Amino acid sequence: MDLLKICLEECESNKGLHICLFKKSQHAGLREIYVLGICERILQAIIESISKSICSIFISETMTNPKSKTRIPSDHATNCKIMLSRPVTVGCSADAEKWNQGHFVTKFTLILVALTPSYMHPVIVRILNLFLNKKIMIDPRLIEIFEAQRDLNNDSMFCRMKNAYFGPATEKWMDPGKCFIHTASGMMQGILHFTSSLLHTIYQEFLKDLIEEKLSERLKTLEISTKVVVSVMQSSDDSSLLISFTHVDSVRTHLVLEFVAELLTFKAKYGVYIGIYDSIKTTMMTMFAMEFNSEFFFGSSQIRPTMRWVSAALTVTVRESFSGRQEELSNCLTSVLSGGGSFLCVSIIQSAQCVMHYRLLGSRTSCVYKEYFDELVKSGDPSFGFFLMDNPYCAGLFGFNYNLYKSVKSPNNYLDKVYAFYLSEVQDMKRRIEGCDIKSKKVVEMTQAGSFVTINILQMGDMERWRRMVKSLNLPEDWMQFLIDNPILLYRSALTLEELLIKIAVLVHAPGVAESLSQKNSVVQSVSTSAYAISRRVITQNAYWHKINPDSNEEETIKRSLLFNLVMQPKKMEQRRNTDEDYTEILTDNQLTMLFPKKELYDQITSQIVNLGSQRLVPNLTRTQRKNTTVVVWEEMDKCKVSLMDLMKHKWFGSPTVACHVSYLKEKFEEAKEIFAWLRDCPKETLIQSPFDTPIQLQNFLARLEDKGRDVILSGVPVTNRTGKANIISCISRNFQRNHMFAMIRDERGFD
Incomplete structure (x- = not known):
């Protein structure tokens, strides 16, 4: 609100809104994306905040009340059973077309003025009045075609725009020589999103009464x-309607249904007068069925189009880290569970993912794949391409990090030795470069989901776009040193412009930013890697954000082939073992806790599912409803406990957010030091003693230790206890295969 006056005066001086228009590919065509300037974005956020607050009052508005998507159909079915003896339910699933073009902002003004206090009216009117003069950018490539192909006349609209641009003709929506068009109509779908949904909500509530x-x-x-x-x-533009009454006899029920059809026809025709046009996807008079947001409801049962998530799980991933690829694929498996897939279905999908993964590594195209695969099986390291499989009885439930932990704790124990070697390499490297102006080449990286993995990056693009972006931001060159000297900035909000620039520098140097900006034709590039990923020198062992100087084009690491790095790994470990007397070949308990903070939870989960293979699968012919069930994989941290992040913020910077006695915090700090022996009383000393290279890594690690729990929404046979949530074993029993269940299976609490 502090910027409201400045932004409003700026946009009014421009006599409208400046808007860029981009295209977005989607199924069966293209969709437009509107990008506003910073002042326009602030004004839009104010209007949307007002509309969002009003929408939240209406339970039927599902963007502000997402739980209503499942609660309203379920409550409707429950009310029918209570209030009606023989209920007949009629559904209407509507989708509005031309949602942007069908609206005029003036009616939004009238709605908001009618529903808000008078002191808001001037601001609402002034902001929405700007939407009546929108200046939308024309694609520069189209302007180039105007200039280069003046004789091109194969499209009437193209000719009108070209003639208006050069001047022979005049159009009220375009000025000669200008690279934008004027438009007063339209509300820009996605920009006035909640505001348009408020209009739809008012109409729907009116229809209900x-x-x-x-x-x-x-x-x-x-x-x-x-x-x-x-x-x-x-x-927004999607809506549904359920009408139920009691069936008496066929004749009178038929007459009632005819009247309901008239009411639904009235709904469609009357909506045109306020700019709501039903599309061809709209369906009326569906008996005992309704669709909303691509989810189908039959009574209180919810059916999701599982194929949608199955298709997404089997697409080619474009991550440059092999571990990152598997992490993304694992998340897709969890989405299949939430989309209605059974555990058996997810297990089969993961097998298909495994085949696709090795195909992309050259299983059918590389002449050295056999040698690579033999070494890979010995290693079992996912950062070199080894694919980790879930337990087939609970595939997709626990995530990639759990599988990584199980691999480290596997009987052959080789991956345990790999991590011990790399952690010792980090500490040794930090000792060798201490006091020197040398950037450390990290050999252990944290993935986006918080898993520690060794680094093998297959770069599929250049850094040019990233360099241009960093250079255009004019960020401080010494931003990393500033963070080392002032690590408190990573644990609080920026207070000055200089600190804000440092925060921006941290964001733009994150690995995911550089990776996304470097991708061009990424799917094609991923498929083509099957020809060279193993045998050619294309693998680096550092992340993008180490290249801190955007003006430098020099590579900071030597590229090797994946097979070379894989073969050299055991030789380096052997050399280390022979030359370092203090080298420990396996991970210590403290190191294992650092890599896997939830290892105790993982051990508990393993003990629960260890006997699943001995259970007998039997048919379950009981007719059950299909609903969303929340599976508590592990509980969220007790609110009374202090997270390590809050503890260290209090210890290092005196953060007042921790409402605990000093003696209690001191006791907790000593307990934390027993687990993480490298913790010290100041952040700089902690960074030196830790296995981390930068204060950003250290902060990310502490943030990852904040246990937020893991809940997976399972769409299938409902299995809930009195708390409204489900236990793991019961869900696996009833949702492993459709219409089957495990016989006499019990969890640790004795629930079958």
């Missing part, structure tokens, strides 16, 4: 003594 009133009157004329149950849901 109208249908209840008119249908009740109709039932009285037919001498049917029953109540009417009506439920509505809407989310």
Whole structure:
């Protein structure tokens, strides 16, 4: 709100909004994306915040009340059972077309003025008045075609724009020589998102009251003594409607259904007067069925189009880190579970992912793949391409980090030795470069989900776009040194412009930013790697963000082939073992806790599922509803406990956010030092003693230790206890295969 006056005056001086338009590929065509300037974005956020607050009052508005998506159909079915003896339910699933073009911002102004206090009215009117003069950028490539192909006349709209640009013709929506068009209509879908949803909500609530009133009157004329149950849901341009009444006899029920059809026809035709045009996807008079946001409801059962998530799980990933690829694929498996897939289905999908993964590494194209695979099986390291498989009885439930932990703790124990070697390499490297102006080449990296992995990066693009972006931001060159000297900035908000620039520098040097900006035709590049990933010198062992100087084009590491790095790994470990007397060949308990802070939870999970293979699968012919069930994989940290992040913020910087006694915090710090022996009283000394290379890594590690728990939403046979959540074993038993269950299976609490 502090910037409201400045932004409003800036946009009013421009006599409208400056907007860039981009295209976005989607199924069956293209969709537009509107990008606003900073002042326009702030004004839009103010209007949307007002609309969002009003929308939250209406339970039927699902963008602000996401739980209503499942609660409203379920409550409707429950109310029908209670209030109606033989319920007949009619559904209407509507999708509005031309949602942007069909609206004019003036009616949004009238709605907001009617629903807000008077002191807001001037601001609302002034901001929305700017939407009546939108200046939308024309694609520069189209301007180039105008200039280069003046004789091109194969499209009428193209000719009108070209003639308006050069001047022979005049158009009210375009000035000669200008690279933008003027438009007053339209609300830009996604920009006034909640505001347009508020309009739809008001219309839906009006229809709900109208249908209840008119249908009740109709039932009285037919001498049917029953109540009417009506439920509505809407989310921007998507909406649904459920109408239920009691079945008496075929003749009168048929007459009631005819009247319901008239009401739904009225809904469609009357909506045109306020800019709501039903598309061809709209379906009316569906008996006992309804669709909303691509989810289908039959009574209180919810059916999701599982194929949508199956398809996403089997697409080619474009991550440059091999561990990152597997992490992304693992997340897709969890999405399949949430989308209605059974554990058996997810296990089969993961097998297909495994085949695709090795195909992309050259299993059918590389002449040295056999040698690579033999070495890979010995190593078992996912950073070199080894694919970690879930337990087939609970595939997709626990995530990539759990599989990595199980591999480290596996009987052959080789990956345990690999991590011990790399952690010792980090400490040795830090000792060798201490006091020297040398950038450390990290050999251990943290993935986006917080897993520690060794680094093998297959770069599929150049750094040019990233360099241009960093250079254009004019960031301080010594931003990393500033963080080393002032690590408190990583643990609080920026207070000055200089600190804000440092924060921006941290963000743009994150590995994911450089990776996303370097990708061009990424799927094609990923597929083509099958020809050279193993045998050619294309693998680096450092991340993008080490290249701190955007003006430098020099590579900081030597590229090797994946097979070379894989073969050299055991030789380096052997050399280390022979030359370093203090070298420990396996991970210590402290190191294992640092790599896997949830290792105790992982051990508990393993003990629960260890006997799944001995259970017998039997048919389950009981007819059950399909609902969303929340599976508690592990609990969230007790609110009374102090996280290590808060503890260290208090210890290092005196953070006042921890409401605990000093003696208690001191006791907790000593307990933390027993687990992480490198913790010290100041952040600089902690960084030196830790296995981390930068204060950013250290802060990321502490943030990862904040246990937020893991809940997986399972769409299938409902298995809940009195708390409303489900235990792991019961869910696996009833959702391993459709219409089957494990016989006499019990979890640790004795629930079957």
